[in-house]
Amino acid sequence: MDQAQLKAIVVLSEELHFGRTAQRLGITQPALSQKVSKVENELGVILFTRAHRRIAVTEVGRIFIAHARSALIEMETAVRMAQKASAGQVGQLHLGFVENASFDVLPKAVSAYRRRFPEVDLRLSEMISAELLEKLLAGRLDIALMRPIKTELELKRRLVHQEPYVAVLPVDHPLAAASSVRIEDLAKLPMIIAAGAKATYLREQFGPLFARLGHDIVVGQEVNQLPAMLSLVSSGIGYALLPKSVTNINVPGVTYLPLATPNAPQAELVAVWRGDETNPAIKYFLSFLPRVDETPWEVASRSH
Amino acid sequence: MDQAQLKAIVVLSEELHFGRTAQRLGITQPALSQKVSKVENELGVILFTRAHRRIAVTEVGRIFIAHARSALIEMETAVRMAQKASAGQVGQLHLGFVENASFDVLPKAVSAYRRRFPEVDLRLSEMISAELLEKLLAGRLDIALMRPIKTELELKRRLVHQEPYVAVLPVDHPLAAASSVRIEDLAKLPMIIAAGAKATYLREQFGPLFARLGHDIVVGQEVNQLPAMLSLVSSGIGYALLPKSVTNINVPGVTYLPLATPNAPQAELVAVWRGDETNPAIKYFLSFLPRVDETPWEVASRSH
DNA sequence: CTCATTGATAAGCAATGCTTATTTTACCAT
DNA sequence: ATGGTAAAATAAGCATTGCTTATCAATGAG
Numbered sequence: 001m002d003q004a005q006l007k008a009i010v011v012l013s014e015e016l017h018f019g020r021t022a023q024r025l026g027i028t029q030p031a032l033s034q035k036v037s038k039v040e041n042e043l044g045v046i047l048f049t050r051a052h053r054r055i056a057v058t059e060v061g062r063i064f065i066a067h068a069r070s071a072l073i074e075m076e077t078a079v080r081m082a083q084k085a086s087a088g089q090v091g092q093l094h095l096g097f098v099e100n101a102s103f104d105v106l107p108k109a110v111s112a113y114r115r116r117f118p119e120v121d122l123r124l125s126e127m128i129s130a131e132l133l134e135k136l137l138a139g140r141l142d143i144a145l146m147r148p149i150k151t152e153l154e155l156k157r158r159l160v161h162q163e164p165y166v167a168v169l170p171v172d173h174p175l176a177a178a179s180s181v182r183i184e185d186l187a188k189l190p191m192i193i194a195a196g197a198k199a200t201y202l203r204e205q206f207g208p209l210f211a212r213l214g215h216d217i218v219v220g221q222e223v224n225q226l227p228a229m230l231s232l233v234s235s236g237i238g239y240a241l242l243p244k245s246v247t248n249i250n251v252p253g254v255t256y257l258p259l260a261t262p263n264a265p266q267a268e269l270v271a272v273w274r275g276d277e278t279n280p281a282i283k284y285f286l287s288f289l290p291r292v293d294e295t296p297w298e299v300a301s302r303s304h
Numbered sequence: 305m306d307q308a309q310l311k312a313i314v315v316l317s318e319e320l321h322f323g324r325t326a327q328r329l330g331i332t333q334p335a336l337s338q339k340v341s342k343v344e345n346e347l348g349v350i351l352f353t354r355a356h357r358r359i360a361v362t363e364v365g366r367i368f369i370a371h372a373r374s375a376l377i378e379m380e381t382a383v384r385m386a387q388k389a390s391a392g393q394v395g396q397l398h399l400g401f402v403e404n405a406s407f408d409v410l411p412k413a414v415s416a417y418r419r420r421f422p423e424v425d426l427r428l429s430e431m432i433s434a435e436l437l438e439k440l441l442a443g444r445l446d447i448a449l450m451r452p453i454k455t456e457l458e459l460k461r462r463l464v465h466q467e468p469y470v471a472v473l474p475v476d477h478p479l480a481a482a483s484s485v486r487i488e489d490l491a492k493l494p495m496i497i498a499a500g501a502k503a504t505y506l507r508e509q510f511g512p513l514f515a516r517l518g519h520d521i522v523v524g525q526e527v528n529q530l531p532a533m534l535s536l537v538s539s540g541i542g543y544a545l546l547p548k549s550v551t552n553i554n555v556p557g558v559t560y561l562p563l564a565t566p567n568a569p570q571a572e573l574v575a576v577w578r579g580d581e582t583n584p585a586i587k588y589f590l591s592f593l594p595r596v597d598e599t600p601w602e603v604a605s606r607s608h
Numbered sequence: 609c610t611c612a613t614t615g616a617t618a619a620g621c622a623a624t625g626c627t628t629a630t631t632t633t634a635c636c637a638t
Numbered sequence: 639a640t641g642g643t644a645a646a647a648t649a650a651g652c653a654t655t656g657c658t659t660a661t662c663a664a665t666g667a668g
Contacts, residue, residue, distance in 0.1 A: 001379055003305040018646060031626055033647060038625090043383055045390040049580050053634060053645060056443070059396065059583035060389040067382030071375050075305055078371030079347055085364040086349040092363065139360070276353050279363035322615060335657055337616060342656090357614060357665055610668090617662070624655070631648070638640085 001039075003075055006068045008035045009047060013065045016055040084119075088284040092121045094141045095285070096132045099198070099226075101145035101269055104245045105161045109288045116288075120281055128197050136272060142282050143273045145289075147201040154275055160289045161269035166247060166256045168233050168240040180260040184213050190220025190238035192229050202241065205265035230254055243267035305343075307379055310372045312339045313351060317369045320359040388423075392588040396425045398445045399589070400436045403502075403530075405449035405573055408549045409465045413592045420592075424585055432501050440576060446583050447590070451505040452574045464593045465573035470551060470560040472537050472544040484564040488517050494524025494542035496533050506545065509569035534558055547571035 008025055012032070015021040022032040040047055047061035057065065085091045097106050106124075114122065127135070132144035133151060145160065167186055169176045175185055187210055193199045203217065210217050220238035223229050226246065233240050234253030244267075247256045271289050273282050312329055316336070319325045326336040344351055351365035361369065389395045401410050410428075418426065431439070436448035440459065449464065471490055473480045479489055491514055497503045507521065514521050524542035527533050530550065537544050538557030548571075551560045575593050577586050 001307040001383070006379075019644090027625095028627060029646070030628085030648080034625075037647085043386055045386045046581065047386075049582055050646065051580055055646090056580075056582060058581070059585065060386050063389045063395055064382050064386035067378055067385060071378035071382060074371055074375035074378055075310075078368050078375060079305070081371060082347055082349045082351075082364050082368035085367045091367055276355055276360075277350065277362070278353055278360060281363065323613090331656095332658060333615070334617080334659085338656075341616085354615065359615090612667080613665085615662105615664085618660085620658085620660105622655105622657080624653105626653080627651085629649080629651105631646100633646085634644090636641105636643080638642095 001042075003072065005035055005039050006072050008032055009039060009061075010065055010068055010072060012036060012048065012055070013057050013061065016057075018055070086280050088120070088281040089117060090119045091279065091281055092123060093143070093279065093281040093285060094123045094125070095143050095145070096125050096127060096135060096141040097145040098129055098132070098147060098269075099126060100147075100243055100245075100267065101161075102126065103243075103248065105269055105290065106145055109285070109290075113285055113288045117281070117284060129201065130197065133272070136274060139274075139278070142279050143271055143285055145269055145271055148268050148270045149201075155272050156275045157270045157272045158286070158289070159268060159292045160271050162266050162292050163244045164258065164266055165241045165264060166244050166258055168230065168242055168254050168256055170234055170236045171253055171255050173236070173239075176255045176257065178257065181257045183209060183259060183261045183264070184215070186239055186241075187213065187215035187218070190218050192221050192223060192232045192238045192240045193217075193219055194229070195222040195224050198224075205267075206241065209261070209265065227251075305346075307376065309339055309343050310376050312336055313343060313365075314369055314372055314376060316340060316352065316359070317361050317365065320361075322359070390584050392424070392585040393421060394423045395583065395585055396427060397447070397583065397585040397589060398427045398429075399447050399449070400429050400431060400439060400445040401449040402433055402436070402451060402573075403430060404451075404547055404549075404571065405465075406430065407547075407552065409573055409594065410449055413589070413594075417589055417592045421585070421588065433505065434501065437576070440578060443578075443582070446577060446586050448576045449573055449593075450576060452572050453505075458579055459576050460579045461574045461576045462590070462593070463572060463596045464575050466570050466596050467548045468562065468570055469545045469568060470548050470562055472534065472546055472558050472560055474538055474540045475557055475559045477540070477543075480559045480561065482561070485561045487513060487563060487565045487568070488519070490543055490545075491517065491519035491522070494522050496525050496527060496536045496542045496544045497521075497523055498533070499526040499528050502528075509571075510545065513565070513569065531555075 004025075008021070011024055012018070012021045015024065018029050018032055022029040025032065027035075036048065043064075045060045045064070046058055047064055049056045049058055081090060095106075095110075110122065110124070113120075125141075129144075129146040129149050132141065132146045133149065133155075135141040136144050136155065148157070148159070167175075167181045169181070175181050183206075193202065199222075207217060221232055223232065226242075226249070229240050229242075230249070230251045231253075232238065234251065242256075244256075271286060273286070277283075308329075312325070315328055316322070316325045319328065322333050322336055326333040329336065331339075340352065347368075349364045349368070350362055351368055353360045353362055385394060399410075399414075414426065414428070417424075429445075433448075433450040433453050436445065436450045437453065437459075439445040440448050452461070452463070471479075471485045473485070479485050487510075497506065503526075511521060525536055527536065530553070533544050533546075534553070534555040535557075536542065538555060546560075548560075575590060577590070581587075
């Protein structure tokens with residue numbers, strides 16, 4: 001059974017005339033006669049009566065044609081949808097991201113993308129970077145916005161955001177009076193830090209720096225939520241190191257200070273996706289993410 | 305686009321393995337490779353990624369396959385339904401009938417047919433014989449149960465019922481005392497008769513007989529409904545001639561008498577249908593109608 | 609490093625399905 | 639009646655399609 005055969009029968013049922021039908025289908029009349037007979041023979045049914053120079057649809061034909069119409073429409077829909085999907089206009093796009101992406105990069109990209117591709121079914125899920133990689137490789141995610149974890153896998157990545165860290169201190173702390181603060185001064189205080197694996201990236205970035213300055217990271221408290229962290233700082237229990245974009249959140253009792261230490265680590269956000277072209281929507285979403293040059297830190301620092 | 309192509313793609317999406325898929329489809333692996341590539345090239349999309357010895361369905365493929373599945377099911381349904389319709393098991397059957405058929409022949413046939421073919425959508429409509437013929441020829445009816453009107457058209461017909469007429473008289477009428485009544489005696493009384501075209505058949509049958517006996521049909525009253533006719537008789541306004549099956553209806557004040565006249569006309573009911581085989585259900589319904597030999601009246605009379 | 613597995617490609621051949629030409633059938637006008 | 643005409647079926651030839659077998663290329667496992 002073939003699209004052309006179905007179409008021939010449906011059109012013939014509209015025209016009730018072999019000549020005109022053949023013309024509409026762009027074939028000759030004998031070709032149409034053969035096509036129709038072939039279907040009738042294959043199915044063992046009579047779809048049209050051709051008696052007395054007048055074509056009529058039989059009851060069997062009426063029933064067959066009703067379903068044939070649906071089948072044709074479904075086939076056309078399949079093709080049309082596949083082509084729309086190929087242009088990234090329909091389908092699903094599974095996005096994963098770390099918490100920090102949700103403060104700035106993610107909402108901007110998502111809202112712009114949604115406006116441009118409203119028919120794409122966007123699925124968002126927040127998790128930690130290690131989990132993101134895993135789901136990405138398993139095909140459960142299309143794109144992840146995460147910290148630049150080292151990974152030698154067949155994944156593509158692009159730096160999409162880069163910002164300095166700031167120190168968060170109680171307003172009444174002696175160090176809070178200055179316009180910036182040095183790591184060496186902070187290092188003696190207890191640090192309020194995200195719980196467990198969530199803080200891996202921060203520890204990796206600042207661990208070596210602290211060590212070089214002859215200090216350890218003194219963990220005062222591990223917390224899960226950002227508001228809890230800020231409120232612990234405001235109550236004088238310690239300090240925190242956070243990406244600068246978090247200062248958008250205004251909390252009484254804390255103050256944000258730039259780090260005076262040169263070559264201080266920057267918080268980076270990368271987009272990661274599988275290189276195979278399984279989902280055309282991926283490349284379109286990527287075009288809505290900022291493009292940041294992977295420059296050395298000191299150069300990038302100037303821009304902030 | 306072709307059923308085999310759709311099926312190939314759907315099966316491949318289940319197996320994710322060209323060899324096994326080809327085997328399931330009963331073709332060789334190269335044939336399958338070609339089939340799939342051909343569809344992808346025609347649509348200009350990629351449905352499967354074949355990288356690294358591992359087949360995966362792309363997002364485009366996922367969307368295409370969902371519709372392809374529906375299309376396949378619809379095609380299979382079309383074939384199955386057409387074949388069921390060809391066996392008279394589904395579809396519509398438009399039955400037309402005259403009022404008199406509804407007293408005996410029609411309800412018996414319909415209820416037996418319904419039990420045997422419950423999925424056929426039976427449409428019943430009552431009208432007079434002339435109308436029935438017209439709708440039959442126009443294709444609006446499949447079968448009509450009607451009076452044997454003369455018609456030289458391409459219609460087939462079969463006698464399905466034959467019964468004598470009885471005279472209906474008031475119980476207290478002098479003629480009602482006998483066990484039968486002669487036309488000559490009735491002819492002097494006014495006849496209660498169906499209105500207009502509905503009485504054509506009765507007039508055609510009895511007109512010549514009355515004339516042969518030297519009488520005219522004296523119309524006392526024309527009525528539309530059978531109960532009205534009987535109640536007029538019971539009130540002594542006149543007599544009526546009705547097919548014997550109507551005596552199933554028991555009405556006080558009237559009595560039914562056989563006609564003593566030899567060779568009196570019989571009420572006949574024929575099934576009429578178009579000879580072309582446009583609706584397979586027709587022949588099955590016909591097998592549920594009684595088969596009466598078209599014998600001369602006097603022979604048939606004996607059986608009553 | 610070799611071998612096995614798997615999908616793509618190539619070449620040949622059979623079958624399908626189109627085209628043109630012709631026949632059949634029924635309707636219609638003379 | 640009877641020949642003309644319109645329309646669908648049938649026939650014959652040919653081009654295309656799509657299958658098969660054989661082979662190649664790539665990748666991953668032992």
